[in-house]
Each structure stands twice: as C-alpha cells, then as structure tokens.
Amino acid sequence: MRERKFIVFESCLQSLLALCFLCGNACKIISTKVSGTMVTLTSQCSVDPSHVKTWKSQPSHGTMPLGNLQLAASIMFSGCSTVKAVNCFKFMRISTFCVSTYYNIQKAYLIPAVNSLWSKKQELLICDVKKKSKVRLGGDARCCSPGHTAKYGSYSLMDMDTSKVLDMQLVQCTEVKNSYAMELEGLKRSLQFLEDAGVTVTDLTTDRHSSVKKFMREIYPSINHWFDAWHIAKGITKKLDASSKKKLCHTISPWIHSISNHVYWCGASSDGNAELVVAKWKSVMNHIVDIHEHPFENFPTCAHDELVEDREWIAEGEKLFSAFSKVNLLRAFHNTSFTITAGSRAHVEVKSIVTNRTLLADIGKLSPHVQTSSVESYHKVVCFFAPKFLHFFYHSMNAR
Template structure:
C-alpha cells in the first residue's frame, strides 16, 4: 500500500511538471533565437519564472528523490537565462525599438515611392482602434491602408490627454496621417473610406478642400460599419413582442444592403435609396414597386425564393 501511494505521488508530480517544463523550453528557445540578432527579447515575466523553477528543482528532488533527465537539463539551462531589469530595458531601447522603427520607415518609404508612380492619386481606408472599449481609453491608434496595393501606409498613436477626449483620438490620428502623406510625402488623396464618425465626416467635408493634395477627395462610408449597426437594430427589434420573425431575416437584409452598395453607380443617391427601401417588398415576395426610379427588382433578386 505504501509502495503504491509513493508511485502515484511520483506520477502526479511528474504530470504536474510537464506543462511548466514546456513553458521553460519555449522561453529558452526564444532567447537563443534572438540572441544572435542582438535583440534579447526575454520578458521580465520569464525571468521570474526561471527563478521560481530553480527553487522547484530542489523541492521536487527532495520529494520524489529524482527527476527525469530531460527535466534536469531544463533546470541546468535556466542558469544561463538570467538578465536584470536594467539589462532588459537597455537592450530594448538600444536594439529592439530602433530596429523596428528603422524597418518600418524603410518599408514606408518604398511604398510611397511605389505610389508616386501610379496615376489617379491614392485611395485610402482608415479606421481607429483604442486600447480599451468604451470612452475611457488612454491610447487610440489610427491606421490608413491604400486600397489598390492593400498595404498599411501609416499608423499614428494618440494619447487621450493630447485631445479633448478619447473619442477625439480617431480624428487626431486621421489628421496626422493625412498631414504626413500629403505634406511630407506630397501624395494626392483621391478618396477616403471611414466609419460614420461625425467629427471625421465634418473635417473631410470642410477642411480638406483647402488642401491642394486633398481638394478632389471623395469621402465614402464603410459598408461593414453600417451593416454592423443595422444588425444591432434588427436584434433589438426581434426581441420585442410580435417581432420575433424579424431576426430570421437579419442575414438576408444585411446581404441586401451589401448588394445595393455594390451595384448602384456612384452619384445616383435616389436610385440607391429606392433600391434599399425595396427590401420591405422583397421580404413579402413582391418584386414590383410603385416608383419610377426602381420599378422592379433585379433579375437575380426576383428569382430568389422568399
């Protein structure tokens, strides 16, 4: 009975140690891989883990008498994987951050030179992202992508105390991106796609016409953001008594919105509105409408089974 309990204890302790051993091996392989590039990326957390596991080696040896040879080798490896807090931050500021900044600036310069050789100006898509949800974010980043080459042209980080509120970080980030691209790199912006941010909409409508590089800029709203808001409204409506069936049409209604946005030519706002409102008849299997602009559903819509 005593022999059986000792064996079970050894097995339990060994299984408990397997995950910890894998973590340490991963940390060590990461350290060795980056040491050759003079970018020592071992985190402060890994240093604490290593000190913790060195103590565990002595404790485990006392409990079960011996450890597997592979586990012992991991503990021996830990002896060389120690760096201080000051060393970590010194390597970070001297090697890691400058290398990242230099690589980004080199890539950004090559993208700008590539776009200068393309005609028609650049077509941007921009969106912001905060470090936390809601209106209490400390940092907000804004990124712009060129649609034709599908590459990030610029990204700006704005701290909330630089502007009036965290909600204004998106507008400030957009201003910085456009300033860099138009004034520093002298690129002409032909179009800009954003979400329905009121401050951004006002800025692009009133301020950009005064800049020669953005005088012809056309502002568009991202259909994904509109679809997201529409989906939330449908979900809220479907929870009301007698409106449960509306939720069954959520996917089809959103697809109809994407279809309208993708098929109506630019500048035909009246047709876009009538085509969108036809969804009320379409869900009832009615494909003829009392309007001269859009009297009948398109062929691919009328053939669908409603």
C-alpha cells in the same frame, strides 16, 4: 545570430572544465560571473596554477552579451509580456536579465531598429503610391483597450489596391480632449503626412465616425469619402436583432441576414450613385411584404428573378400600439386610432430602422469598390504584438 542555443545545467558546465586544457590534470572553478544570459567561468589547474582558462557561454559585442540582445528582441518581436517572459526564466532558474535591463536594451537597440526599418519601408511605399493616378485608401482606428477609457489610439491608412499600410499614427489620450477624439486626430496626422509627402488621395473609406464625417466634408471635400459596408451592416443587424426579440416581432428574425446582405449589394451594384443606393435600400421595405415594384424612377422593380419558394413575409402596418401599462391599455380600447394587427409591429420596427434619417444620409456613401476588411485584419495582427490587456509606454507601444 542564427546559431542554435541550448539550455545547459551548471553541473554539466563544471564537468566540461574539470580537466586542464594543457596538461590534462584536474581543475577547479575559481570564479563564476553571470551577466544576464551569459556566464563566464574561469578554471585553474590544481597541479600548475599558471594553467588558467576562461570560458564564455556566448559571444559579446563590446560589453553587450549577444544572448541578452537576442532574448530582448525575441520578447518584443514575438509580442510577449516582458514580465511574464522574465518570470518564466526565473521560475526555471535560468539566468536572465531583469525587467529594467530589458527596457534599457529596448530603448537603446530595439525601438531604434524598428523605427529605422519602418521609415525605409514607408519611404519605398510612398514612392510607389505617388506614381498612381488614383489612390484609394482605407482607414480605421484601433484603441489599446476596450471601451472609451483607452490611453492610446492608433490610426492606420492602407492602400486598398495593394493592402499595404502607408502610415500609422499613435495618439495618446492626453494629446486630445478625450479618448473619443483620438481617432480624428490620428486621421488628421496621417492625411497631413501623406499630403506633405506629395501623395494625392482620391478616395477614402472609413466607418461612420461623426467627427470624421464632418472633418472630411469641410477640410477635404476633394476626397471621395465612402463608408465601409460592414460597419453599416453590423449596426443594422444589431438593431434588427434587438427588435426581433420584442413582442409580435418574431417575423423579423428570418430577414435579418438578408437585409444585412442587401446593404453590401446596394453599394456594390450602384457604382457610387448615391440616389440609386438609397432607392435600392428603401426598396427592401416593399420586398419584405411581398411587393416587388417600387415608386423610384431609377429602381422601379426588384432585380431578382420571379420568386417561387414560400417565404414568411412580414405583414404591413402603418400604426403601432405598445401597451406598457394598464393605463395605456385602457386608452387603446377607447381610441380608434390604435390598431393592433399581427405583424404590423414587426413592419413598423423594421421601417423605423431602414428609414432612419441619419442612416439614409450615410448609406448613399456606401463604398462601391473597396472595404476596410483588410485594415481590420491588420489590426488583429497588431493585437498579437500589442495585446489590449497589457500596458506599454508610448515608444514601446508605437514600435509594437
């Protein structure tokens, strides 16, 4: 199986068998049989017809040419598209099998081999993790295509202390009510599998999927459910970036990166104390207007040293006016409750994002120790073997 292989032209093979292997006289090829990547040539001596030699281009296992098996395995294990790989050989006129033969080999040999090896590896991983007193997992879903029209959704649970994937569940959209529900179904199956295997999960870090939040709160209250800081920071950054493009909100732009970093610091420096995380997070509203004392008992002042450099602080303002039409403009001039102050709009925009009720409820659960970045990296590796622009059948997708 580890031997080197070479591309050989048919004319060179014929010259190889041009002489009789017994008497040295001229020979002629009397039959040529092609079976996928293997060619079988039979030559006969032109002087003595009893001198017949049969030559095969590769060894076989029973009736299976090993080159066919190896090529099929290489296509699958390298993440290639089957059709493109077969067409590549076809355009160069290199003899190979057809696509249907590839699927037969995949079904009979490759997928069973992958499943067998994964089961053995998974069993060893489960045995190791059962010895731990504290099992901290990270979970995330991956869809087979962008958007909300995916056919498959896989959910992976990784041991965050070792970065080893303990379980992966592939869910087809026809098994649930819609593609959005595949993530929750995958998590349910993975947790049930670990529970049946005797693994006691203590911590789970995921994104802020609403169905997952409710499921963990109601079904697994004993598991500490944390939220990944990157997912929260990403959502906040997108909202701040959109707000910074609005009129009179340009002063938000210099603070976007700092506010995003503040999310990570809140979780990492609070050791899972939800009240402290919320207090630190809400303190950013004072910080951006150059106020560094806060009305929180557990976090009365900013943790940074005295600031000496100049910064573009955001002007504080509680009232917001936005004129979308001439009618609104006229109302504003006749209504003293409207105040237009340079910078006040920027402050109110940031406040509406930072003090969002749903965000405040979730930010207290920022993961203090581990994040799901390792799971995200693993999913990038999966994309190499199962690209999102290619379709695979269920068992093939599961194996890849």
